[in-house]
Amino acid sequence: MAHTDIATPATADAAGVKSARRAVELLEAFGANHAWLSLTDLHHHTGIPRSSLHGLLRTLRDVGWIESDEPGTRFRLGVRALICGTAYLDRDPVMPYATDALERLRDQVGYTCHYARLNGPDIVYLQTRESRTSAHLVSRVGRTLPAHATALGKVLLAELADDELTAVLPKNLAALTELTITDRDELRSELAFIRERGYSTERGESSADKACVAAVVPYRIPGTDAMSCSMPGDRVTDAELQKVGSLLRDVAADLSQQLRRAGIR
Amino acid sequence: MAHTDIATPATADAAGVKSARRAVELLEAFGANHAWLSLTDLHHHTGIPRSSLHGLLRTLRDVGWIESDEPGTRFRLGVRALICGTAYLDRDPVMPYATDALERLRDQVGYTCHYARLNGPDIVYLQTRESRTSAHLVSRVGRTLPAHATALGKVLLAELADDELTAVLPKNLAALTELTITDRDELRSELAFIRERGYSTERGESSADKACVAAVVPYRIPGTDAMSCSMPGDRVTDAELQKVGSLLRDVAADLSQQLRRAGIR
DNA sequence: CAACGCCATTCACATATATGAACGAAAACA
DNA sequence: TGTTTTCGTTCATATATGTGAATGGCGTTG
Numbered sequence: 269m270a271h272t273d274i275a276t277p278a279t280a281d282a283a284g285v286k287s288a289r290r291a292v293e294l295l296e297a298f299g300a301n302h303a304w305l306s307l308t309d310l311h312h313h314t315g316i317p318r319s320s321l322h323g324l325l326r327t328l329r330d331v332g333w334i335e336s337d338e339p340g341t342r343f344r345l346g347v348r349a350l351i352c353g354t355a356y357l358d359r360d361p362v363m364p365y366a367t368d369a370l371e372r373l374r375d376q377v378g379y380t381c382h383y384a385r386l387n388g389p390d391i392v393y394l395q396t397r398e399s400r401t402s403a404h405l406v407s408r409v410g411r412t413l414p415a416h417a418t419a420l421g422k423v424l425l426a427e428l429a430d431d432e433l434t435a436v437l438p439k440n441l442a443a444l445t446e447l448t449i450t451d452r453d454e455l456r457s458e459l460a461f462i463r464e465r466g467y468s469t470e471r472g473e474s475s476a477d478k479a480c481v482a483a484v485v486p487y488r489i490p491g492t493d494a495m496s497c498s499m500p501g502d503r504v505t506d507a508e509l510q511k512v513g514s515l516l517r518d519v520a521a522d523l524s525q526q527l528r529r530a531g532i533r
Numbered sequence: 534m535a536h537t538d539i540a541t542p543a544t545a546d547a548a549g550v551k552s553a554r555r556a557v558e559l560l561e562a563f564g565a566n567h568a569w570l571s572l573t574d575l576h577h578h579t580g581i582p583r584s585s586l587h588g589l590l591r592t593l594r595d596v597g598w599i600e601s602d603e604p605g606t607r608f609r610l611g612v613r614a615l616i617c618g619t620a621y622l623d624r625d626p627v628m629p630y631a632t633d634a635l636e637r638l639r640d641q642v643g644y645t646c647h648y649a650r651l652n653g654p655d656i657v658y659l660q661t662r663e664s665r666t667s668a669h670l671v672s673r674v675g676r677t678l679p680a681h682a683t684a685l686g687k688v689l690l691a692e693l694a695d696d697e698l699t700a701v702l703p704k705n706l707a708a709l710t711e712l713t714i715t716d717r718d719e720l721r722s723e724l725a726f727i728r729e730r731g732y733s734t735e736r737g738e739s740s741a742d743k744a745c746v747a748a749v750v751p752y753r754i755p756g757t758d759a760m761s762c763s764m765p766g767d768r769v770t771d772a773e774l775q776k777v778g779s780l781l782r783d784v785a786a787d788l789s790q791q792l793r794r795a796g797i798r
Numbered sequence: 799c800a801a802c803g804c805c806a807t808t809c810a811c812a813t814a815t816a817t818g819a820a821c822g823a824a825a826a827c828a
Numbered sequence: 829t830g831t832t833t834t835c836g837t838t839c840a841t842a843t844a845t846g847t848g849a850a851t852g853g854c855g856t857t858g
Binding site for chain 1 (some may be wrong): 552554614
């Protein structure tokens with residue numbers, strides 16, 4: 269059952285247009301569940317009464333943001349959500365510059381390169397250029413990963429002040445592999461080290477047999493965006509990691525200079 | 534006002550939950566406009582009263598689907614729209630197979646390859662694998678182009694029956710270049726030819742100096758998905774175009790067999 | 799410097815939505 | 829096959845939202 273507090277007008281959290289909030293809540297439920305969802309499934313996910321869901325779902329389906337099967341009782345995300353959501357990339361003036369920088373970087377190092385942004389405790393991949401030789405692309409535009417478990421995330425977390433870090437980190441640092449840093453103190457000292465050096469590295473912390481290097485793109489303070497190179501973890505030496513790290517730092521510094529010159533913040 | 538029937542003239546489908554419909558309408562307005570939008574801008578775009586917009590915008594901002602500047606009077610699309618929208622790709626069981634096929638194709642032909650889906654009169658790019666040597670990627674996941682102006686679109690339009698085609702085509706066939714087919718009869722005969730041959734080609738119809746070949750992935754009837762190769766238009770012969778065309782048809786047929794075997798429709 | 803126009807915001811009432819309960823159809827179970 | 833449960837759908841009313849007009853801040857114009 270949904271608990272709606274009666275007579276609490278002042279709480280900013282519960283404020284807003286209920287159906288609009290619910291529409292978005294539903295879209296996110298669909299984003300998080302890659303199967304057909306029935307009305308009752310959604311009721312369990314969101315706590316919204318089935319009778320209310322009925323109207324909302326038909327509305328969202330009519331505008332093409334969700335699709336239903338022929339009986340009209342199962343639903344899933346529709347193409348319009350993709351079309352509109354990816355427009356985020358077009359509206360962002362950073363992207364053309366970032367893409368160029370990414371291609372230059374990839375052509376120099378030969379590895380798969382990413383551009384990502386911090387969003388709360390997660391990083392969001394915004395753009396990728398794959399290695400000229402790689403087997404398979406692991407990531408995807410729009411995918412999120414826990415910041416503490418990735419080179420990209422760690423270098424961005426290192427931008428935060430101590431209290432900001434505390435505010436942003438989840439209660440439990442989820443382990444993606446056995447090597448993921450799950451201890452807050454360990455993470456803090458890792459971040460201090462990263463801050464010192466100007467780039468972050470990672471071996472098997474986000475995914476086994478993968479190594480990553482990342483550097484912040486310092487066009488904002490604190491930095492929100494970073495670039496990374498992803499490499500085969502078992503075939504890459506520490507020396508190589510560090511060589512790529514300083515190159516990365518240079519390319520990122522270059523990019524941010526371009527951005528600042530273009531007046532982009 | 535007591536008149537209920539007469540009072541709902543302009544809005545085509547007035548049914549559904551109004552605020553949910555409007556929330557989505559706003560998101561689409563943000564998707565189509567890559568600048569900061571003020572409340573009044575949005576009023577002009579959508580016709581929604583400013584006072585109503587006020588509440589809706591704050592709600593959408595609070596859930597992170599749009600962002601505002603510090604005064605809180607300008608808005609644009611937020612990251613959550615990207616994160617959720619791109620989940621469309623994960624929920625689609627076709628994608629892993631399509632990606633594999635795309636990589637195989639790219640490695641065989643060496644050109645940039647796309648996987649796309651028909652959505653009304655447009656195609657939507659779902660996945661891309663770039664040429665090992667190409668300079669720059671023109672397309673992007675989630676981007677749409679008019680179907681009649683692209684090889685991908687034409688081969689998918691060729692799947693439709695005559696009345697379906699009539700229903701789906703826009704009134705005016707927009708010209709992306711001077712070579713875009715803008716005449717309906719010309720388009721129809723082109724589609725007949727494509728149907729015959731099993732793949733479509735295009736030279737400079739969507740973009741100057743670009744040539745494309747596309748084939749339907751026949752795992753549904755009518756087909757909704759297609760694969761294409763995009764090549765430098767000035768450096769590619771007709772013979773090459775046709776060679777790639779039949780290879781493409783084979784790869785697409787292969788993929789659809791995999792999909793059918795996996796029970797995906 | 800004053801008046802104007804533009805715009806976000808607020809308010810009170812009219813309209814739209816939310817929802818618990820009820821219903822019937824279809825699965826699941828026995 | 830009979831019974832029970834589950835699920836989507838509908839309805840009437842309580843609640844939330846929509847909206848035109850009014851407000852006041854702010855930058856611009858005369």
